[in-house]
Amino acid sequence: MEEEKDAILKYKTNKHQLRTLRENYPKIHLYEKPFIGTEDIRQFCYCKRKIFFRYVLRSPMPLTYKMEYGMLKHEKIQKIKNKADDHVQKYYNVYLSDAELGLVGFLDYFEYDGKEAYPIEIKTGNIPAGELINSHKMQVAAQAMLIEKNFDFLVKKVRIFYTKFQKFTDYSIDIEDKLKVMEIIQEIREIISKERMPIPIDNPAKCRDCECTKYCKRG
Ligand code: SF4
Numbered sequence: 001m002e003e004e005k006d007a008i009l010k011y012k013t014n015k016h017q018l019r020t021l022r023e024n025y026p027k028i029h030l031y032e033k034p035f036i037g038t039e040d041i042r043q044f045c046y047c048k049r050k051i052f053f054r055y056v057l058r059s060p061m062p063l064t065y066k067m068e069y070g071m072l073k074h075e076k077i078q079k080i081k082n083k084a085d086d087h088v089q090k091y092y093n094v095y096l097s098d099a100e101l102g103l104v105g106f107l108d109y110f111e112y113d114g115k116e117a118y119p120i121e122i123k124t125g126n127i128p129a130g131e132l133i134n135s136h137k138m139q140v141a142a143q144a145m146l147i148e149k150n151f152d153f154l155v156k157k158v159r160i161f162y163t164k165f166q167k168f169t170d171y172s173i174d175i176e177d178k179l180k181v182m183e184i185i186q187e188i189r190e191i192i193s194k195e196r197m198p199i200p201i202d203n204p205a206k207c208r209d210c211e212c213t214k215y216c217k218r219g
Pocket residue numbers: 046047048049050199200201206207210211212213216217218219
């Protein structure tokens with residue numbers, strides 16, 4: 001009994017010491033620039049203002065129908081995984097970062113077919129008639145850059161799996177797309193550091209699906 005009391009006391013003392021250490025030690029910033037996520041890049045392309053609400057005001061975000069639906073992704077990945085019986089190497093739920101660029105991303109999965117590697121993103125919406133929509137393209141281009149950085153491949157395409165149609169579609173990406181991602185990262189950092197609220201998007205119809213409507217006067 002006495003031993004137990006001593007152990008609890010020792011733990012409490014240590015906990016107290018630890019807290020004192022944490023509070024009094026100088027703060028160490030390993031990275032000067034804030035890390036930007038591939039998902040932030042998608043949000044920025046949808047509407048720049050979202051970045052302001054998320055990272056400057058740090059407003060709590062309600063879940064939209066689309067977000068809840070997106071959270072079912074892991075079940076969908078499991079189904080694809082179960083069907084995977086080809087020779088292609090697949091890596092699921094991969095977290096990658098690039099400290100130099102200040103970019104991080106959680107990839108649904110990526111493949112290496114023996115010749116090239118490419119990210120695969122799972123989307124729940126419709127297949128676009130022509131090009132991949134810009135917000136999705138920039139998101140997967142950023143994922144491609146993370147694969148390049150971490151595995152030393154040149155990534156020239158991205159693949160989207162449209163769950164509604166159970167169909168994979170490939171899109172090519174080039175250096176211009178990757179340069180645009182770098183510009184976006186820079187612009188996101190500026191919004192955060194200057195605490196500047198960007199103008200709202202041109203198309204008010206997009207505000208209907210936005211989780212920031214309750215903070216944004218436009219919404
Ligand atoms: S409500 Fe509209 S303008 Fe405001 S952050 Fe959302 S999408 Fe942008």
